[in-house]
Amino acid sequence: MYTFDIDYILINMLMFLFFVYAGRNIDKSKHPWQYIWLCSIVFTIVLGCRYMRGNDYLRFQMTFMYDQDKTEVLFTFINRFLRWVGVTKYTFLCAYSLPFILCGLYFCKRYVSLSKFLYPAFLLAFIFFDEYCIRQALGFSFIFIYMVVLFNMDEEECKLRAKIRNFLLLIVCALAAVSIHSVNALNVVFITAIFIVLRGKCIPWFISIPSFLVSSFVLSNSIDWSLFQNSLSYLGNFSEKFYIYTTRANSFFSSDAFQNDYTRSVGGKILECFGHCSLFYLGCKTIKKIPSPKSIVALYNIYVIGSIIDMCFWNYELLRRVFDPMLAFWCFSIAFVLENASKLKYTTQEKFMFLGLLYFPYEMGFKYLVERGQMTLFLWDM
Template sequence: MVYITYVILNIILLLIFIIVGRNISKYPKISFWKLYTPAIISYTLILGARWNRGADYKHYQNIYNHGLEYEQKLFSAINDFFNLLGVNDIGIFFVYSFIFIFLAGFIIKYYRNIAIWLLPLFLFAFTTFDEWFIRQGLGYSFIFLFLIFLFNDKYSINIRFIGCTLSALCACNIHSGSIFTIGVIILCYVFCRKPFDYRICIILYLFSSYYFQYNMDFTYVNIFLTHIEGFDGRMDQYIKMSDDWFSNYASSDDYYRKGFVKLFQTLGECSFFYFTNMAFKLRSNIIENYKVKSLIILFNVYVIGSIIGQMFFIVEIPKRIAMTIYILWCFPLAYTLCTIRFRMLNQIQKIFFLTLTFWCYEHLKYIFYRIDDVYYFIWDRF
């Protein structure tokens, strides 16, 4: 019964996001926030009501109850504020979920013309991340605001600078690892305004996934990480366990993605490189040109994350860092799906286009077959 409830509620959540995304795109004259409200409510309730799901759930309950990790000042301030209001260590997860999905609304509103695809893809991309990496997910809420101020040239340069600075400070004072994500976004914004060529992307991806991942001596990564010890208390804990991450145990077959799933991912990601390049060349009227330029930047950020993620697929810390930029795939993919017309493709292109269904894989696994086999909500804790 626990499993069935979990599956039904997550399917309902997905259906709500599909319907809300469709309505946001279909009815541009209706207030975005009015249409988006069901997504906020459903996400807050369903994600907030989880119980002991994700590796750090109990850890963050202890942090909330005992005031730990005070080096992350904004995160501690948020916890202290809601503690004063009498919110308990279960209710705080509703707060975290609400902040995340509410602030995500600003970037979704910015791309509302492609919301029909963006909203469900956003759910696919961020649900597991937000559930498992609680503080990092909360910090990402402010990265969404950072993107708005970075991209929206309708604001004055002063407002954009102040907005980017404040939102970046908020993100980094919740989770200091946010500085890596923001840094890569800024580098791509300044230096990579054109989409990376799909042919180069495919070559680098295949090299990273099928050679580098299996042949790299990861002790060199360990040496690098020792130089950043002290930057973040949580990261220090990972670094102290680095011998395990880089040992033969960490390199065992259990850490690799194999067989059909690896092939499916390879085809899906390489097809994404190809069709997104095609979509950017088509320059459809679905979305304003300056927003397309911002999606190019997000595509380039994702490409970097994809390649680094494959290089360090079996190594916890670099893979987790890469994930924070890889996860932005949902924005350019939504644009691609809104722009490319399936019926206009030739037969070979249609076959490869269908491999984009890979991007549903992780979320469907999250719904039907969790790797931790934990499906609890707060009413299951008794």
């Protein structure tokens, strides 16, 4: 449903312009933190003042007020502390949004040369995740810190004591992310495994593109994912919260529970494939031609694998929660491609692929503004 809420559109466009301004200036500044804080404050106000938007808004409001989710120990502690310092049921989302964007932009800080494109792309990539996966996004703040430490450990020469300290910090960040939302455990596992196993090797486009097409047009429609119910039941032993999800495996994977709201038209799938496959190819080409840090390659691989698997489970919410944030790392790949585009030569076909990159601002930006139905309210709309 198309909605043209002027307040909602103007406020979000203004926030986007703040990120563009910060991105264009941060690489020339001796004080990058002033731009990080600027973007973080604007993001916190805009996302924190939303009303009745996102999954389970009212449930999380009640959870914040009355500790209704005590199985997530750190989450409960955070809520109690926030109430103690005076945060209310109308401002609790400000307290959730600030660490998410602050940690996310701290992670972006290591790629200062890409900031002109990365800052606005990061906003487009992760704003929906923060809005709709409230508690998971709060826990993902620690995954950003986890990734900073993980990448630094590989790129820097450290003494044994520093390595031990960093390893302990990895454990603390992982436990914190999981203590807020247990699904984050799978993000930690996938991100770590991709980084360690591939070791800076870029997934070739001639593997990623066919895999994405098969996943999007074949696997998502023709495989009975109920075969995985036994595996999910086993995963239910991981935590009580995940047990609640997995004991309802039928509601997630049966044909009766197939969520038609997520179904895309054939035209939508074609546009989506054009966008992602263009970035797969251009990202792979750029990484191979331009000297690239292992972390950039790892982020590309995380995005590729996350998006391919995400397509398989597009209509099933449980695993979408795992792979949606991995897909969102497209923002780093597209920033790397655009920043280095002037240094490479492209064929006519490759130049055409740059049109495919317009899919991302269209899907994550334009549609976020005008296809929200009633999900455009702020606190002053109560």
